[in-house]
Amino acid sequence: MRASRLLFILTTLQARGRVTAQALADECEVSVRTIYRDIDALSAAGIPVYSERGSDGGYRLLDSYRVRLNGLSPREAAALFLAGLAGPADDLGLGAVMTVARTKLLAALPQDLRASAERMRTRFHLDAPAWFAEAEQPAHLAAIAEAVWTQGPILIRYQSWKAEKRRRVEPLGIVLKSGAWYLVGRVETSVRTYRISRILELEILREHFERPEAFDLPAYWKAATERLEADLHSVTATVRLSPVGAEMLAAFSPPYVKVRTELEMEAAADGWRTATLPVGRTKQAVVDLLRLGAEIEVLDPPELRDRMAEVAADLARIYGKRS
Incomplete structure (x- = not known):
């Protein structure tokens, strides 16, 4: 159990940069004191972990340090390939990128883990749309994905249930729900949701917006769907x-x-x-x-x-x- 936790801490620091002891304790479901001991153990093993004090402090790795993928278990390696959804990636314009990434990941895995990863790819398939429904392929999906990535505001002409509207939107994320694509974006001071298939026209502005640091797309979507279900x-x-x-x-x-x-x-x-x-x-x-x-x-x-x-x-x- 502790070895798995140490590997989790190590990979989390590499992925996120600076992380507080409290955040690590919450995710590992242990006490902060236990995290302190784990950090000491990593340091004793020669891992370059150092701490930064202050309100923005936390633990981080030496910038040049990288963890090799041979710390993955067979099921973890297989799960990485299950997470790669070819259909949605193609819709977002990332199909070719995902293929190359999967090839690189497979090459980086130790030989004994490659077979497990390949079995996962060939034996599990996700079909996102509901029965008797076709997956949407909105015309502006790839452009919106680019705007989300580059943090570029967009102008949209949108057909709602009641009327046609024009909005300036700062795109914060994209969600695929039951075969339908949704844009989550900030309009003035509020965050709203738009079904991408109802966007009639789109223009990416030559501007840049700052993404709210506290915005959490999964948490927003969960709360928004709960509100919608209660309202309906x-x-x-x-x-x-x-x-x-x-x-x-x-x-x-x-x-x-x-x-x-x-x-x-x-x-x-x-x-x-x-x-x-x-x-x-x-x-x-x-x-x-x-x-x-x-x-x-x-x-x-x-x-x-x-x-x-x-x-x-x-x-x-x-x-x-x-x-």
């Missing part, structure tokens, strides 16, 4: 479900709804059970719940129950007609 399911509905309806609800519901659905353990005499679950506003909730057909009955809120009854009556009139 802002109403709580009470329903009755048949045994088949309970199974269908579990099969069709997104994870956000599944986690927050409370289903009665005991069924009534007719086998039906009551459940409370988050749903969208009335119009969207009707669309979602109608998938369960006659296996569900909405009890509350009244406006949702009334709208379900109206739609059911409309369907009965349509299908009750004789041709």
